[in-house]
Amino acid sequence: MNKPHSVGIVEPKVAHFDSPLELTSKSRLDQYQLVYETYGELNSDASNAVLVCHALSSDHHAAGRHAGQKQSTGWWDALVGPGKPLDTERFFIVCSNNLGGCSGSTGPSSINPDTNKPYGPDFPIVTVSDWVESQARLSDQLGIQQWAAVIGGSLGGMQVLQWSISFPERVRHAIVIASTAKLTAQNIGFNDVARQAIRTDPEFFDGNYYQHGTRPRRGLRVARMLGHITYLSDDSMAHKFGRSLQQKAKFDYEFTPEFEVESYLRYKGDQFVDRFDANTYLLMTKALDYFDPAADADGTLSGALSAASANFLVVSFTSDWRFSVERSREIVRALQSNKLNVSYAEVESPHGHDSFLLSIDHYTSVLRAYMNRIHHDLNSYGEVTG
Amino acid sequence: MNKPHSVGIVEPKVAHFDSPLELTSKSRLDQYQLVYETYGELNSDASNAVLVCHALSSDHHAAGRHAGQKQSTGWWDALVGPGKPLDTERFFIVCSNNLGGCSGSTGPSSINPDTNKPYGPDFPIVTVSDWVESQARLSDQLGIQQWAAVIGGSLGGMQVLQWSISFPERVRHAIVIASTAKLTAQNIGFNDVARQAIRTDPEFFDGNYYQHGTRPRRGLRVARMLGHITYLSDDSMAHKFGRSLQQKAKFDYEFTPEFEVESYLRYKGDQFVDRFDANTYLLMTKALDYFDPAADADGTLSGALSAASANFLVVSFTSDWRFSVERSREIVRALQSNKLNVSYAEVESPHGHDSFLLSIDHYTSVLRAYMNRIHHDLNSYGEVTG
Structure with a gap:
């Protein structure tokens, strides 16, 4: 095996969708696009595909660099690449920017075809379920009937949980990292403070700032500063x-x-404001708040996960106080009570919630071992059915 | 003993000071006033006086009500009054609004005699030491040479610690509640987010908003919302x-x-904005940040407290994550290593940092027992010396 290295230069792709998407909110998007990147090669029976779901402030650019941009390393480059835990010599890895995003997928800063102006506040609230639905359509376009694994940290982990609920037959392995099955009141409180900082910025103009040639920089900056504190640990x-x-x-x-x-x-805060759209930040925090699959079932998480059939890996970090280890244990207990295969790793780390983005020995070895197992099963699977 | 009741209607008093106050920042206040309230009667040898120090967003009005104002119960009315742990039938209790405040003591919204305009941003940064110095001058005016006890929660507890350092001979008992000997990086981070919310509000006008007929309401509101989350516990x-x-x-x-x-x-947040001045909020958070007596000594808290001679009661609350129990234990260890008398109570409470404001059985009984002891010593003291 070579020393782990970068996937190198990557280029985003765009998928268009003309079939209307009915959203949880009862709104509808008649057409939309998703920007995405892929790393590695899809094998002949399309059995080695891994979907990476991104968190609040990241996007489709998980690994490698963009041509001509030195400071453009992907947000999960520590874990995705040749010889890395998500090994692009074994897996075909896909990561798309979520609907409502600001990196190329249709979102509030996109032109609304009905008005020929940016959507702004007219862009509908999107939920984790809506994202999973849109990602399933992308899977169809890519010819991927079943993902070898769907993986994500934080808000990305929520999408993994939702995939296992919405499309159980399309997920062989679900890897849920530093996540939770629902936000606490404290989590929602922090989100609302961030939103109020943005929405009360006089340059927000009720979300129509694009037409005013302004941006609610001050509010978004405060929101991001606050977010940062919650991503790190006190220690x-x-x-x-x-x-x-x-x-x-x-x-x-x-x-x-x-x-x-x-x-x-x-x-x-300043750095973030230069690259991120305030309306997208608002939408992402709302998706976090709303996520609560148990509420849509019989009030229990095991009820919500009753249809799930994937094998699960759940990972939490000891110093994460945003989504504490107890939140992950709740997920594990619900999966166990449903008699599903679940591996659980509680990784000792001082780095708080942000740990899921980092290369931490115990964490990467857990991921590597789990992905090795998937790869092994993949080959056996190929032998039997190939 | 009567059933505990309210001190009833109280009236603030004002003390004027014409002797210049040199501040930690090297700035100087040539004249200033402190507004204060007193409850109970000072005894003949002025030995029953208790100074209450207030926290970030409160003021001199600790107990009772103001005439004609129904919603004007003092912020520590649960603990201060006849038959209450701080028993006004036994003690003469004094509480003053800190310098830089917005409730009557000289602060940013006061008229600067040099310009005949509000101080605004020209009001100097004040520190916990400066407050203690100004409170000592108030003590002189009141004829109180030595306090039976100095007591306070949170930022108030910092003033108590500073009193025991700056004026050891003037403090018989120091009661430090839900406090810390210095802020952590996380604490400072939250404070700076709050400050940035206020200071980037376009209606802040660099602190000169009084002249513009505006107030940075949006920023102060966000700051207070954030503060509130840190005062409560996740649970x-x-x-x-x-x-x-x-x-x-x-x-x-x-x-x-x-x-x-x-x-x-x-x-x-909205409620707070109606009653509080943004410049004062900024000053109070800075005083919190700067407080670190160990840094002014040999880097150790025991070094900083080497001159202290008071008897100490330290109280912390299990669910307080703003100033965790570990912060109180650090204070206790430093006092113990200095061979000082120290009682320590770690009170089980689900209410987070705000616990110090509440009437919690274990907490009030600890305070009551400690104050009883002070009262008992007072009488013995009186018998011997009277």
């Missing part, structure tokens, strides 16, 4: 920043940043 | 709100509040 922030001062020996007793942590959060 | 929010919907049976799939927790936080 990792203490370790990374502590009370270190920002390039000075003494306090200035002014409102300029005194502590490194202030500069870091402001920098992260 | 208490789950218990209080869970995923309950806001007066509806089904989701609307709109940006109006769907969940009760959203309405609650927005309501709390």
